[in-house]
Amino acid sequence: MAGAPLAGRSALVLGVERRDGRRAAVALAEAGADVAVVTRCEGTAAEFAANSAANELWAIGRRGIALTSDGGEATVREAVAGATAKLGPLHILVYHAPEPLPRETFAGLRSDPAVIVLVGDDDPPDAARALLAWTRDLAGAGLRANALIASRQAADAAGQVLKEHRTPEPLDLAGAVVYLASDASAAVEGAALIARR
Numbered sequence: 001m002a003g004a005p006l007a008g009r010s011a012l013v014l015g016v017e018r019r020d021g022r023r024a025a026v027a028l029a030e031a032g033a034d035v036a037v038v039t040r041c042e043g044t045a046a047e048f049a050a051n052s053a054a055n056e057l058w059a060i061g062r063r064g065i066a067l068t069s070d071g072g073e074a075t076v077r078e079a080v081a082g083a084t085a086k087l088g089p090l091h092i093l094v095y096h097a098p099e100p101l102p103r104e105t106f107a108g109l110r111s112d113p114a115v116i117v118l119v120g121d122d123d124p125p126d127a128a129r130a131l132l133a134w135t136r137d138l139a140g141a142g143l144r145a146n147a148l149i150a151s152r153q154a155a156d157a158a159g160q161v162l163k164e165h166r167t168p169e170p171l172d173l174a175g176a177v178v179y180l181a182s183d184a185s186a187a188v189e190g191a192a193l194i195a196r197r
Contacts, residue, residue, distance in 0.1 A: 004031055004032025005031050005032065005178060005182040005183070005184070006028060006031040006032040006033040006091075006092070006178065006181055006182060007032035007033075008032070009032070009033045009034075009091040009092060009181070010033060010034045010035070010036070010083070010087035010088055010089065010090050010091055010092070011025075011028045011033045011034070011035045011036070011090065011091065011092035011093070011094065011181065012035070012036045012038060012079070012080060012083045012090050012092070012093050012094070013025040013028070013035060013036070013037050013038065013094040013096065014038045014040060014069070014076065014079070014093070014094065014095050014096060014097055015038075015039075015040050015094075015095070015096030015097045015118070016037035016038060016039060016049060016050050016053050016066075016096075017039050017040070017041070017045070017046040017049035017050065018096055018120060018122070019120075020096060020118055020120045020121075020150050020173060021037075021094070021096040021118065022037075022049070022053050023173055023174055023177075024094045024096065024116070024118060024173070024174070024177045025037050025053050025057065025064075025094070026053070026056060026057070026060070026174070027173075027174035027175070027177045027178050028092065028094070028177060028178065028181060029056075029057040029060045029062040029064065030060055030174075030178075031178045031181070031182070032062070033062065033091075033092060033181070034057075034062050034063035034064065034087045035057050035062060035063075035064050035065075035087075036064070036065045036066075036067060036079070036082070036083030036086070036087055036090075037050050037053045037054055037057070037064060037065070037066050037067070038050070038066075038067045038068070038069055038076070038079045038083070039067070039068045039069060039071075040069060040070075040071035040096075040097045040098075041068075041069075041070060041071055042068050042069070042070050042075075046068065047066075047068050050066035050067065050068060051066045053066065054066040063086075063087060065082075065083065065086050065087065067079045067082050067083065071097055072101075073101050073102060073105045076101060076105050076106075077105050077106075077107075077108070080105070080106060080107075080108040080109065081108050084108050089109075089110045090108070090109050090110060090113060091110055091113055091114065091181075092113060092114045092116070092181045093106060093109060093113055093114070093115045093116065094116045094118055094177065094181075095115065095116065095117045095118065096118040096120065098123060098127050098131075099127060099130060099131075100130060100131060100134035103137075103138060103141060103143075112144060113143070113144065114144050114146075114180060114181045114182075114185075115135075115138055115143050115144060115145035115146070116145075116146060116147075116148050116177060116180045116181065117131050117132075117134065117135040117138075117145065117146070117147045117148070118147075118148050118150070118177075119131050119132065119147055119148070119149045119150060119154060119158065120150045120154065121150045121151050121153065121154045123154065125157045125158050125159075128149075128154060128157065128158035129158050129159065129161055131147065132147050132158060132161035132162050132192060133161055135147040135162060135190065135192075136161065136162055136190050138190075139189045139190030140190065143189075144186070144188075144189055145189065145190065146165065146180050146185070146188055146189065146190065146191050146192070146193060147162055147191070147192040147193070148173070148176050148177060148180060148192075148193050148195060149192055149193070149194045149195065150173060150195055150197075151194070151195060151197050152194055152197075155192065155194045161192070162190060162191055162192040163190070163191050163192070164191065164192050164193075164194065165185075165188050165191035165192065165193045166193075167179060167193065170196035171193070171195060171196060172195055172196050172197070173195040176193050176195045179193070180193060
């Protein structure tokens with residue numbers, strides 16, 4: 001996959017049963033990453049969504065694995081361990097869940113992962129603010145953590161918790177995920193990027 005900005009990297013997307021989580025997983029695979037897709041609930045519909053997403057990743061020609069979690073600390077930690085066992089060290093974490101988890105939950109990640117906290121249009125403003133504050137805390141703890149807000153409307157509803165990072169040209173959600181996961185944004189930390197719809 002020549003010219004793929006994420007070739008040789010592996011990622012974990014938590015919240016793949018949500019529309020934007022699936023879009024993020026597909027974008028990472030199209031950019032060359034192998035991707036573990038993880039649910040944040042253990043219901044049949046969520047499991048179906050994860051397996052469907054993994055099949056789409058395989059169709060793109062990338063390794064994809066589907067894992068389920070209940071969104072809690074213990075099962076997410078198990079998913080990180082399972083993804084690492086199958087894909088190797090994880091370079092990218094996309095977190096698309098309604099509430100933060102303790103940072104220690106992700107102890108199995110590489111020491112320098114790109115952490116993308118994806119705030120969706122369907123996240124209530126209070127939850128969005130909590131996720132943005134968590135992103136700031138992760139960056140303050142030395143992680144390369146940034147928020148990706150799915151739309152200007154969602155950003156306006158949450159208010160300015162983080163400084164806004166602007167790219168040279170507007171990016172849609174898929175492009176923004178790849179940008180934040182790539183070396184192009186290696187110096188960006190603790191910021192919010194707002195996707196263009």
